[in-house]
Amino acid sequence: MARRVAICAAAQIRNEANIWYQRFQGMLLECFESLVDQTGLTFDMETGVRNVVTCSDDVFDARTISDNGMTDVVGAHYRGEEKMAQDGLNGLGYAMAAIMSGHDDLVLLLGHCKESQSESRHMCTNLAFEPFFTRPLGLDFLSAGGLQARAYMTRAGLTEDHLAEVVVRSRRLAAANPFARENAAVTHQAVAASPLLADPLRELHYYPVTDWAVGMLLCCEERAHEFTDKPVWLTGFGSSMDSYYLGERDLAFSTALQQASQRAFKMAGGVDARDVGLFELNDAAAYQMPLWAEGVGLVPPGDGARWLDADGPDRHQVNRSGGMLNGNPLMLGGLARALEAFYQLRGEAGDRQVDGLERALAHGTTGPAGQHHAVLIMEN
Amino acid sequence: MQSDFDTSDCYTIEGKLALPYTYFAGRVGSRFITTLRDQHKIMGVRCAACDTVFVPPRQTCERCLGDLTDSWCEVGSRGRVVNFTVVRYPDRHLPRPVPFVLAMILLEGADTPIVHLLEGIPPEQVAVDMAVEAVFAETTTNTIRDIDHFKPCDA
Numbered sequence: 001m002a003r004r005v006a007i008c009a010a011a012q013i014r015n016e017a018n019i020w021y022q023r024f025q026g027m028l029l030e031c032f033e034s035l036v037d038q039t040g041l042t043f044d045m046e047t048g049v050r051n052v053v054t055c056s057d058d059v060f061d062a063r064t065i066s067d068n069g070m071t072d073v074v075g076a077h078y079r080g081e082e083k084m085a086q087d088g089l090n091g092l093g094y095a096m097a098a099i100m101s102g103h104d105d106l107v108l109l110l111g112h113c114k115e116s117q118s119e120s121r122h123m124c125t126n127l128a129f130e131p132f133f134t135r136p137l138g139l140d141f142l143s144a145g146g147l148q149a150r151a152y153m154t155r156a157g158l159t160e161d162h163l164a165e166v167v168v169r170s171r172r173l174a175a176a177n178p179f180a181r182e183n184a185a186v187t188h189q190a191v192a193a194s195p196l197l198a199d200p201l202r203e204l205h206y207y208p209v210t211d212w213a214v215g216m217l218l219c220c221e222e223r224a225h226e227f228t229d230k231p232v233w234l235t236g237f238g239s240s241m242d243s244y245y246l247g248e249r250d251l252a253f254s255t256a257l258q259q260a261s262q263r264a265f266k267m268a269g270g271v272d273a274r275d276v277g278l279f280e281l282n283d284a285a286a287y288q289m290p291l292w293a294e295g296v297g298l299v300p301p302g303d304g305a306r307w308l309d310a311d312g313p314d315r316h317q318v319n320r321s322g323g324m325l326n327g328n329p330l331m332l333g334g335l336a337r338a339l340e341a342f343y344q345l346r347g348e349a350g351d352r353q354v355d356g357l358e359r360a361l362a363h364g365t366t367g368p369a370g371q372h373h374a375v376l377i378m379e380n
Numbered sequence: 381m382q383s384d385f386d387t388s389d390c391y392t393i394e395g396k397l398a399l400p401y402t403y404f405a406g407r408v409g410s411r412f413i414t415t416l417r418d419q420h421k422i423m424g425v426r427c428a429a430c431d432t433v434f435v436p437p438r439q440t441c442e443r444c445l446g447d448l449t450d451s452w453c454e455v456g457s458r459g460r461v462v463n464f465t466v467v468r469y470p471d472r473h474l475p476r477p478v479p480f481v482l483a484m485i486l487l488e489g490a491d492t493p494i495v496h497l498l499e500g501i502p503p504e505q506v507a508v509d510m511a512v513e514a515v516f517a518e519t520t521t522n523t524i525r526d527i528d529h530f531k532p533c534d535a
């Protein structure tokens with residue numbers, strides 16, 4: 001029987017538009033020192049941290065092997081250190097597997113991304129496209145999002161009003177989170193009047209440029225009490241990869257997310273979306289919140305507009321944090337979702353706390369228009 | 381930024397990643413590109429097992445895992461728009477001044493639409509289902525842009 005795994009502590013810096021005054025190493029060091037302070041963890045080779053998982057992206061960092069510039073500040077010297085270059089939620093799943101398998105008792109997880117560092121994050125994501133058939137057309141995650149937005153809005157009957165409501169709600173909820181990116185509150189009219197970027201996507205339909213760093217300490221059940229009296233258990237994880245080319249996918253319904261969810265639900269003991277009290281979905285754009293809600297099985301396929309009209313996001317506690325839409329950097333949108341679920345399951349979510357919560361779902365996606373999906377089930 | 385953050389001795393430097401590469405297109409990709417370049421024909425591959433014609437072509441069907449290396453079939457240079465976006469944010473990696481249209485085009489005989497530029501029509505008049513045809517480039521780039529763009533045509 002595999003061992004149970006818990007997140008015992010978490011730390012973050014505030015999401016900001018431009019942390020020009022700190023290197024990413026410094027951003028991580030703040031998270032690292034907070035974790036040490038919170039838990040008293042050591043780097044003793046017998047009882048302390050021997051394995052570190054980091055999450056970062058070469059192109060956003062403008063250096064390859066982007067982990068090797070900060071292994072010292074995350075305590076990885078002479079220890080196992082491995083890097084996840086997909087959304088950080090996969091790093092969490094990887095750290096979970098390391099403990100479940102008995103490879104180690106403790107894993108330190110750290111992630112960072114400074115979107116502001118490059119002149120254009122769209123130039124970064126253009127490099128996710130291969131050089132013969134797609135990159136020369138200028139495709140990037142924003143224009144791929146525009147294509148997916150049209151496909152999904154047509155299928156599910158979503159209107160501009162629906163998107164505006166998702167954005168206004170995101171900004172309102174995020175204002176209750178002291179670590180959320182500070183954004184101006186917006187009205188429906190302001191969303192509808194914001195400039196079109198990639199029709200039908202407008203500027204305010206898309207997450208803003210954000211810098212952030214985060215850390216977590218994971219531990220096996222037997223030793224979790226050494227670090228916390230409020231462990232949050234990781235009970236299910238699943239991932240699934242869709243086709244590479246946009247034309248080979250159904251952009252309006254994510255079978256990959258459906259499969260990732262089903263794998264996570266099965267591992268968590270055969271639960272389903274009805275058993276989940278909080279959903280944190282990786283919505284880089286407003287249309288993705290209902291699209292991913294369909295993918296995880298919360299909403300029947302194609303019912304996204306009806307679900308929004310019926311106050312589904314509030315009734316089902318979806319993205320109480322404001323979601324990625326309020327501002328988390330790419331590569332960490334899913335890990336930010338798990339962090340929010342962690343605080344909620346500990347009863348530490350302040351003004352955004354959901355009462356009586358027992359189980360949450362965190363979702364992360366990597367690649368244009370949601371190519372890869374990961375789903376994590378968390379319980380208290 | 382925290383209001384008390386000390387920014388003395390904080391400065392930034394400019395940098396750039398600019399690294400020339402030579403990419404191998406793969407055997408299947410090479411044949412697609414040379415056929416497009418030299419004969420103005422758009423080629424796909426057909427997986428007999430799932431009866432799917434893939435454009436761009438691929439060596440292996442990721443669903444059936446069958447080898448498609450010799451399963452070539454020509455698809456039309458005409459097709460219809462199944463989806464589109466209008467790119468309106470200027471940026472260095474873009475192939476055209478904005479605004480321009482990126483459309484997903486299902487070519488005659490293909491099962492997977494390709495993304496390409498759609499020109500010769502104001503962006504606000506582009507509609508799903510409209511018929512379009514390829515306009516081949518006069519100079520080669522040895523990429524999908526040996527089709528310069530697609531333009532509207534009679535259905």
Ligand SMILES: [Zn+2]
Binds near residue numbers: 427432441442444
């Ligand atoms: Zn096949």
